[in-house]
Each structure stands twice: as C-alpha cells, then as structure tokens.
Amino acid sequence: MSTTRLLLLGIVRIFQPAYGYQLRRELLTWNVQDWANINPGSIYTGLRTLAKHGYLAELEEGPGHRPGRTSYKLTQDGETEFYSLLRQHLWTVDGFHPDRMQAALSFLWTLQRDEVLTAMENRITQIEARLAAAPFNERQIQADPGTPNQVVEMLRITAARDRGELAWTCEFRDRIANGEYSFAGEPPDWNPDPALIAEWRDRPTS
Structure with a gap:
C-alpha cells in the first residue's frame, strides 16, 4: 500500500x-x-x-x-x-519488498545529491549486515527439528537478491558521486x- x-x-x-x-x-x-x-x-x-x-x-x-x-x-x-x-x-532495505526501492528510484531527483549519496552508503551498510547474518540464520533453521529443511532456501534466495542489490547499489552510488543524473537544486x-x-x-x- x-x-x-x-x-x-x-x-x-x-x-x-x-x-x-x-x-x-x-x-x-x-x-x-x-x-x-x-x-x-x-x-x-x-x-x-x-x-x-x-x-x-x-x-x-x-x-x-x-x-x-x-x-x-x-x-x-x-x-x-x-x-x-x-x-x-x-x-530502509526490505529484501521481501524490492518494489519499494524501485518506486523510490522514480523520484530520487526530487532530493539533493548529498542526501541520495548518504542514503546509498547507508543501504550498502544495511545489505552487508544482512548478508553477514545470513549464514547464522541458516544455521538456526537447520538446527530446528520443527522446520522443514527446504525452508532454508527462502533465506538463500533472499540473500541472492541482496548480493545483486549490493552490487547495483555500489555502482549506482559511484555514478551519483561522479556527477551522473540531476537532483534537486541542479x-x-x-x-x-x-x-x-x-x-x-x-x-x-x-
């Protein structure tokens, strides 16, 4: 919504x-x-x-x-x-709702460049933290006898999306830092x- x-x-x-x-x-x-x-x-x-x-x-x-x-x-x-x-x-990084960032992309030009750059750095930190926690989340699921083994693949597909978004976010941050696109006040x-x-x-x- x-x-x-x-x-x-x-x-x-x-x-x-x-x-x-x-x-x-x-x-x-x-x-x-x-x-x-x-x-x-x-x-x-x-x-x-x-x-x-x-x-x-x-x-x-x-x-x-x-x-x-x-x-x-x-x-x-x-x-x-x-x-x-x-x-x-x-x-806010939400691995289960990638549409939220896609919607934000449509209107980033309404914000100033320094805010968007800082937000990209923040997203990189969040995604890296999610990826660092992923193996331990897998371990917890695999150790739980009440959870079907294949449930771990839900975490793995989310981690795969996170790795893809991390690569894109780093590249997008660099493009913004190099002066690409136009933002508020420009x-x-x-x-x-x-x-x-x-x-x-x-x-x-x-």
Whole structure:
C-alpha cells in the first residue's frame, strides 16, 4: 500500500494538475502492474482515496463537468506525505519488498545529491549486515527439528537478491558521486514534455 501511495503522489506531483486518465496511462508506461503489483483499475480508486484523506485536491471543470474529468494536485499534506514515504523507501532495505526501492528510484531527483549519496552508503551498510547474518540464520533453521529443511532456501534466495542489490547499489552510488543524473537544486536533465501534457489534458474520456 505504501508503494502505491508513493507512486500516485509522485506521479501527480510531476504532472499536476493532471487527470486520472493521464496519470493511469503514464503509470502503465512504467509497467507498475508488473513490479508494483498495482491493478490498473485501482489507480482511480487510489486517487480518490488520497483525496479523501486530504493528500490530493480534486479540481473539477466547473459547469458541464463530466465524470472522469476530475484533475488532481498535491495538497500541503500530500507534499509532506510524499517526502515521508520517499525517504522511508530510500533509507530502509526490505529484501521481501524490492518494489519499494524501485518506486523510490522514480523520484530520487526530487532530493539533493548529498542526501541520495548518504542514503546509498547507508543501504550498502544495511545489505552487508544482512548478508553477514545470513549464514547464522541458516544455521538456526537447520538446527530446528520443527522446520522443514527446504525452508532454508527462502533465506538463500533472499540473500541472492541482496548480493545483486549490493552490487547495483555500489555502482549506482559511484555514478551519483561522479556527477551522473540531476537532483534537486541542479539544472534538470528531464522535464515532462509540454506537448504530452497538453495531449492528455485535451483528450476526451470517451
């Protein structure tokens, strides 16, 4: 749920004010239905839920408003929640929910470079600690007569993911340190295409 909330708040933040149809189409180009386990049909529900809780403001078109033409923008509470979730996902390693870091990657450019670098160093330390503890966790399972032997493979597949993420994190940290990508307070290396924004704004819903 927190990954979905971060993605919805983040995508609204990029394109605001933006229609639900535009936001849904954009998220589907990110293949969120595959790696974030988001049902495309639930995106509209998620937007309405965030608005209900005060994180998004709904902007209707006035007289003649048609269903499906409500646009959204972040409220101040939504901005606060966005950064809270982003930092939570960035600074916390969760081997069973790799989608959280993937979601954070989409919005790292909203943070300053020094924070992202420090977070990468912190993630490296966390992953190394997880890998160091892995053999002892295996030993505990193997010594427990009440646990099936093959359960240890659950730990091993998680450790394999950790080793892969550790290698990537070290490489990503080095790329950031060498000046790649753009972060908050720096000249942007990407902006939404105004023509695309206009296309989604003007496209009919039926």
